[in-house]
Amino acid sequence: MVRVAGCHAQPERAGKVQTAENRPALALGHGTLGLYNSRMSSPLPRTSAPRSSRYKTCRRYNVPGHAHFLTFSCLRRQAFLSGGRACEWFLQALEAARAKHGFGVWAYVLMPEHVHLLIWPRRDDYSISKILTDIKQPVTRAVLKFVRTTAPSFLGRMLDERPNGESSHRFWQRGGGYDRNIWSDHELAEKINYIHENPVRRGLVKVPQDFRWSSAAFYAGQTAVDLVPDVESLPELVIRGGRACPR
Numbered sequence: 001m002v003r004v005a006g007c008h009a010q011p012e013r014a015g016k017v018q019t020a021e022n023r024p025a026l027a028l029g030h031g032t033l034g035l036y037n038s039r040m041s042s043p044l045p046r047t048s049a050p051r052s053s054r055y056k057t058c059r060r061y062n063v064p065g066h067a068h069f070l071t072f073s074c075l076r077r078q079a080f081l082s083g084g085r086a087c088e089w090f091l092q093a094l095e096a097a098r099a100k101h102g103f104g105v106w107a108y109v110l111m112p113e114h115v116h117l118l119i120w121p122r123r124d125d126y127s128i129s130k131i132l133t134d135i136k137q138p139v140t141r142a143v144l145k146f147v148r149t150t151a152p153s154f155l156g157r158m159l160d161e162r163p164n165g166e167s168s169h170r171f172w173q174r175g176g177g178y179d180r181n182i183w184s185d186h187e188l189a190e191k192i193n194y195i196h197e198n199p200v201r202r203g204l205v206k207v208p209q210d211f212r213w214s215s216a217a218f219y220a221g222q223t224a225v226d227l228v229p230d231v232e233s234l235p236e237l238v239i240r241g242g243r244a245c246p247r
């Protein structure tokens with residue numbers, strides 16, 4: 001079995017190690033605006049030459065035929081995805097991006113403050129950056145429109161003030177997040193199960209399929225789901241008891 005470090009041990013951007021999702025609860029709640037500003041204000045320049053494999057994992061690799069394990073977070077890892085409304089907007093955006101770019105969605109989970117996606121671009125010529133933009137941008141737009149009209153006080157939590165004085169409202173953490181190419185069936189199965197077990201590890205549900213905002217229920221045999229994953233394009237795996245296993 002190939003051992004793969006958990007995604008949260010990986011950096012979201014060069015120079016900024018994304019810490020575990022069990023970051024103290026205060027990061028998710030109230031009055032935390034700006035808590036991580038000092039941490040985030042001095043990332044290493046992205047233009048620096050690759051010096052380590054750790055850096056390399058942050059690059060966008062557009063390799064035909066390979067699945068991508070993507071992880072990205074809400075601004076300052078706030079729990080913007082803890083409500084159903086934002087999750088529904090996310091899945092609508094994912095559905096639209098899937099249709100536009102022609103990638104398969106193999107697995108996903110929308111955790112309160114971060115997202116894991118396992119996608120498989122079917123076209124030879126694709127751009128993970130463009131795919132991510134088309135997934136994330138509509139969510140930001142929908143949320144901002146909603147917040148501006150119904151809950152303007154929430155705008156402060158979405159305010160991203162940069163060290164250079166510029167500021168904007170963001171739903172997502174700046175940067176592309178974390179992108180890993182999947183090279184083996186073992187790793188593929190491991191990542192699918194890892195994704196689905198996120199909410200269980202967090203204590204949000206007892207079993208993966210009980211979490212509404214993931215593809216686990218479909219893997220467990222339920223078909224009435226918000227977004228049907230493209231499992232038919234997973235030829236090398238078998239699903240046993242809701243878990244993916246290499247053949």
Ligand code: NI
Nearest residue numbers: 021111116198
């Ligand atoms: Ni996670």
